Amino acid sequence: MIMHFNEFPLPEAIQHKLEALNFKTPTAIQQKAIPVALNGKDILGSAQTGTGKTAAFSIPLLTKIMNNAEVRGLIVTPTRELAMQVDAQIRMLLSLKSKIRSLVLIGGASMDRQIQMLSKNPRIIVGTPGRIIDHLDRNSLDLSSFNYVVLDETDRMLDMGFSAPIAKIFDNVAVERQTLLFSATLPKGIEKASAKYLNNPARIEIGQANSASQNIVQTTEFVNKEGKFEALVYALRQHEESVIVFMNSKFATEKLAKRLKVSNISASAIHGDLRQNKRERVILGLRNNKFRVLVATDVAARGIDIPHIHQVINFDLPRQTEDYIHRIGRTGRNGANGLALNLVTTADKSKLAEIDELLGGKSGSSSTKRSQRKPSRKKPQSNSRWRHKRKSHAKAA
Numbered sequence: 001m002i003m004h005f006n007e008f009p010l011p012e013a014i015q016h017k018l019e020a021l022n023f024k025t026p027t028a029i030q031q032k033a034i035p036v037a038l039n040g041k042d043i044l045g046s047a048q049t050g051t052g053k054t055a056a057f058s059i060p061l062l063t064k065i066m067n068n069a070e071v072r073g074l075i076v077t078p079t080r081e082l083a084m085q086v087d088a089q090i091r092m093l094l095s096l097k098s099k100i101r102s103l104v105l106i107g108g109a110s111m112d113r114q115i116q117m118l119s120k121n122p123r124i125i126v127g128t129p130g131r132i133i134d135h136l137d138r139n140s141l142d143l144s145s146f147n148y149v150v151l152d153e154t155d156r157m158l159d160m161g162f163s164a165p166i167a168k169i170f171d172n173v174a175v176e177r178q179t180l181l182f183s184a185t186l187p188k189g190i191e192k193a194s195a196k197y198l199n200n201p202a203r204i205e206i207g208q209a210n211s212a213s214q215n216i217v218q219t220t221e222f223v224n225k226e227g228k229f230e231a232l233v234y235a236l237r238q239h240e241e242s243v244i245v246f247m248n249s250k251f252a253t254e255k256l257a258k259r260l261k262v263s264n265i266s267a268s269a270i271h272g273d274l275r276q277n278k279r280e281r282v283i284l285g286l287r288n289n290k291f292r293v294l295v296a297t298d299v300a301a302r303g304i305d306i307p308h309i310h311q312v313i314n315f316d317l318p319r320q321t322e323d324y325i326h327r328i329g330r331t332g333r334n335g336a337n338g339l340a341l342n343l344v345t346t347a348d349k350s351k352l353a354e355i356d357e358l359l360g361g362k363s364g365s366s367s368t369k370r371s372q373r374k375p376s377r378k379k380p381q382s383n384s385r386w387r388h389k390r391k392s393h394a395k396a397a
Contacts, residue, residue: 002026005023013066017093027052027055029045029052029053030052034059037057044202044203045181045183045205045206046206048329050329050330053182054085054152057152058093062090064148065100070145072124073125073148073150074149074169075149076149076150077128077152078157078160078299079128079299081283081304082153083104083126083128084126086126087103090124100123100124101124102122103124103125105132105135106128108275108277114135114140129165130162143173144173145174147173147177149173149179153183153326154183155186155189159320170196170197179198181201185326216331216337217337218328221343225345228345229259232315236292236313240292241292241308241309242294242306242309244293244294244331245313246296246312246313247315248298248319250271253269253270253271256269257295268286270282272299283304286304298320307334309330310331311339311340312330312331314327314340317348317355321351321354321358322358325359
């Protein structure tokens with residue numbers, strides 16, 4: 001078993017960068033995937049979110065690019081936020097003097113600016129299916145020389161209806177290529193995609209497929225519909241850490257964030273209808289502890305990687321059962337401990353049963369019904385007090 005990054009046959013520039021970033025011991029998915037990818041094999045990889053999948057495919061890509069002028073990489077992600085996060089990690093692994101260019105192709109950003117950057121022939125493109133197809137249709141993007149292709153969070157892309165765009169992308173990339181397909185869950189659609197796009201892939205599975213991280217304590221609280229908000233506020237006042245609250249409606253996220261602010265809990269909403277620059281500001285605000293609670297829809301929050309997220313609360317259970325794993329995977333990342341709470345009404349019992357079946361009965365659904373409380377007369381904790389504590393935690397870390 002490889003215990004240190006310096007045991008991989010990586011270029012000196014990458015080794016120096018990993019040392020500067022204090023990356024010493026590879027995660028389980030990195031230990032297994034990096035050697036296979038460096039050897040040129042296709043990969044069908046499954047691991048929970050927050051286990052280091054991005055580095056598992058980025059480090060081999062950068063190694064191949066540095067060693068071979070003919071290698072070009074395309075990384076396809078389901079959401080804008082995840083695309084920007086992947087690109088940020090790639091840039092983090094490159095020195096400031098590196099001539100390797102990467103480009104993000106996502107909706108909500110200037111098409112003209114992207115076309116201008118494409119003219120500089122970037123070696124790496126990270127993008128969402130919709131915007132990549134837009135450029136293919138405009139003939140502003142030629143993928144015929146891209147021979148290292150990664151599909152990240154493939155299950156979510158299939159859930160979002162991107163099967164046809166993905167097929168078109170593969171029609172345009174190099175026939176002789178290396179393809180890596182990563183997913184947190186392995187529904188039947190993933191198996192079909194693997195058979196269609198991968199060539200005799202190595203199957204790499206970290207932990208049980210369709211499972212959540214063991215670092216996350218999951219609980220379920222049964223409430224009536226009218227008591228959901230009170231239960232949420234009560235849960236948020238049990239600690240002062242950062243939280244993501246998931247809902248299924250774009251409009252409802254804005255409404256709930258406003259109600260939390262009235263209850264003196266700093267919150268902001270993110271959903272697919274927000275402009276890209278606004279979405280980026282919200283994510284940056286959460287990352288920098290400008291507010292405590294992010295109220296989000298599934299699409300908007302997919303790929304958010306913020307280490308200090310302590311808890312995920314499902315105000316609404318997800319419509320797609322597999323999304324439960326992706327939701328709670330926003331906490332308990334990179335070995336940290338996390339909490340997941342489901343606020344469930346009697347109308348949610350069938351959906352909860354589906355989640356339990358997916359996880360093997362580990363969603364915490366054995367929790368008992370909590371008696372309804374009278375509204376608390378306790379003075380709410382101030383936002384300034386929370387910010388002070390959050391900053392002290394950051395210094396301690």
